[in-house]
Amino acid sequence: MSPGFPELWSGDEDCTITIEKTHAGIMQLKIDFVHFTIKAELGVPEKSLFRLYEFQGQPNRTTGECDEDAMILGGGESKFSLCGQNHGQHIYYTLSSKTEAREADDLAGTASTRLTMRMRGAEMPRLWLLRLAQMPLAYSAPHECLQYYTADNGTIKTFNYATNGRHLANQDYKVCIRRNTKRCSVRYAPCDTRAFRIGPVGEVPNVIDPAVSLTPNPQVWSYITSWMWGQRSGRSLRWSPYAQHYSDDDQYRYFGYGNFGVGMTGHGRQRCQDRITIPCENEYFVTGQYYGVGVCDPHHCGNTFCPGQSQESCRIETSVTPFAVSIHFGPPTMKRNPEENIGMCLKYSQQHCDS
Numbered sequence: 001m002s003p004g005f006p007e008l009w010s011g012d013e014d015c016t017i018t019i020e021k022t023h024a025g026i027m028q029l030k031i032d033f034v035h036f037t038i039k040a041e042l043g044v045p046e047k048s049l050f051r052l053y054e055f056q057g058q059p060n061r062t063t064g065e066c067d068e069d070a071m072i073l074g075g076g077e078s079k080f081s082l083c084g085q086n087h088g089q090h091i092y093y094t095l096s097s098k099t100e101a102r103e104a105d106d107l108a109g110t111a112s113t114r115l116t117m118r119m120r121g122a123e124m125p126r127l128w129l130l131r132l133a134q135m136p137l138a139y140s141a142p143h144e145c146l147q148y149y150t151a152d153n154g155t156i157k158t159f160n161y162a163t164n165g166r167h168l169a170n171q172d173y174k175v176c177i178r179r180n181t182k183r184c185s186v187r188y189a190p191c192d193t194r195a196f197r198i199g200p201v202g203e204v205p206n207v208i209d210p211a212v213s214l215t216p217n218p219q220v221w222s223y224i225t226s227w228m229w230g231q232r233s234g235r236s237l238r239w240s241p242y243a244q245h246y247s248d249d250d251q252y253r254y255f256g257y258g259n260f261g262v263g264m265t266g267h268g269r270q271r272c273q274d275r276i277t278i279p280c281e282n283e284y285f286v287t288g289q290y291y292g293v294g295v296c297d298p299h300h301c302g303n304t305f306c307p308g309q310s311q312e313s314c315r316i317e318t319s320v321t322p323f324a325v326s327i328h329f330g331p332p333t334m335k336r337n338p339e340e341n342i343g344m345c346l347k348y349s350q351q352h353c354d355s
Contacts (some may be wrong), residue, residue, distance in 0.1 A: 001129045002117075005035075008125035015117040021095060021110045021134065028140040029093045029113065031073075032131040036086040038117070039069035039124070059083045059160065063332035064169035064341070068120040071128075074113050080146075084160030084168065092141035092148055095134075142322060145176035152180055152350045155191065158276075158327055158343035167198065167274070167343035169332040177323035183350035185319035188278065189305075191345035196305040198274050199340035272301035274329045276344055279320035303340060317351065 002009045019029060039058055059066045066083035073080045073093055080093060096111040119126065135141075141148035149156070156175050159168050177186060190196050280298045306314035325346070335341050 002127050005127065005129055008127050010123050010125050012119050012124075014119060017115050019095075019113040019115060019132070019134075024110065025136045026095060026134045027137045028135040029073075029095055030133045030135050030141075031091050031093065032133075033086045033089045033128075034131055035127050035129040036071075036082075036089070037084075038071070038119070038126045038128060039066070039083050058085075058164070059166060059168055060332070061166045061338040062334055064166055064329065064335075065332035066168065067332075069124070069126065070118045072114075072116045072118055081170070082159060082168070085162045085165060086159055089147075089157065089159060091146050092135070093146075094140075142176050144174055145324070146173035147175040148178070149176070149348070150178045150180075152183065153348065155345065155347050156188075156325060157345045158329075161343040161345050163194075163342070165342045166338040167329055167341055169329055171327055171329040173327055175325045175327065177348060177350070179321055179323055180350055182353055184353035185317055185351045186323045187315050187317040187349050187351055188325070188346045189315040189349075190311070191347055193311050194342070195345040196300075197303055197340050197342045198272075198276070198301045198344065199303065199335055199337065200273070200301070272299045273333075274341075275299045275301045277326040277328070278316055279318055279324065305344075305346070323348075323350075 003011065003015070066081050069083050071082045073082075074096075078094070078096075080091065093113075095113055098111045117128065147156075154177075159171065160166065179186075277298050278300065304314075305316070327344075
């Protein structure tokens with residue numbers, strides 16, 4: 001917990017703990033973020049838990065980078081960093097299975113893991129309370145699942161999701177849902193009308209397939225023309241979302257479906273550099289595409305989860321197992337408006353097999 005909890009803390013030194021496995025059967029470390037608000041703004045009149053709403057823990061709202069305060073877990077390729085407002089969130093972190101030498105006459109032991117709360121700048125009120133649990137294999141999350149939900153119904157949020165938030169940069173992880181007894185599919189729906197905001201890099205989205213007429217600037221029309229030319233000169237008029245994996249230098253990697261936003265009317269297929277991915281029921285199915293028969297779009301970005309649909313009818317259902325949502329937010333990048341990049345909040349509900 002933060003020093004002096006539940007009072008807000010404004011120090012500028014680092015707090016570090018070393019985590020040792022209690023026994024060899026431990027596989028993961030689960031962290032529940034009971035309270036977590038770091039990188040706060042100034043001007044809190046009363047430093048207490050009950051005035052927490054008075055300040056706003058945020059990363060760099062232009063780039064999404066945790067460039068000052070941050071929680072840093074582990075190191076190397078498995079390092080996980082977090083900042084902003086994340087109370088109610090959780091993670092499953094896979095602990096190292098490597099051994100390391102100890103002092104003379106001691107047997108070699110499992111490598112330890114460091115958890116550091118890095119604080120930069122005084123007079124910035126912060127608050128955190130973390131619950132740590134070491135998990136044996138029977139209680140661990142599935143492989144490569146940073147978050148794991150086991151209930152029939154729940155809510156999935158990207159880190160630092162808040163009305164004044166901005167999705168974090170350098171996020172590449174999977175949220176998994178345990179398939180429960182007599183449940184054969186899962187349905188996702190946005191939490192509210194503003195619960196999906198993942199804007200493009202730069203001033204305009206990279207559009208290749210408009211579903212409805214729009215009036216973009218000449219730069220966007222060049223994207224559309226290039227797409228049409230490439231499709232006509234290729235082997236097939238049908239674009240497949242799975243073809244993105246055929247080549248590492250494929251210029252059409254990670255195209256998804258979403259509203260264009262940023263002052264443009266319409267929706268369609270565009271390059272989702274920052275995106276969420278939900279496995280498709282089937283690669284091909286009929287949708288209302290402007291250029292003929294549509295395909296499944298597993299990638300989602302833009303300013304709505306369901307382009308062209310009302311809030312009441314907005315939902316995506318899939319029976320592809322394991323049930324999972326993948327989040328990919330790239331490196332720190334300048335974006336025009338933090339309000340267009342607050343991230344994602346989805347409600348999920350597992351459906352009965354006879355529904």
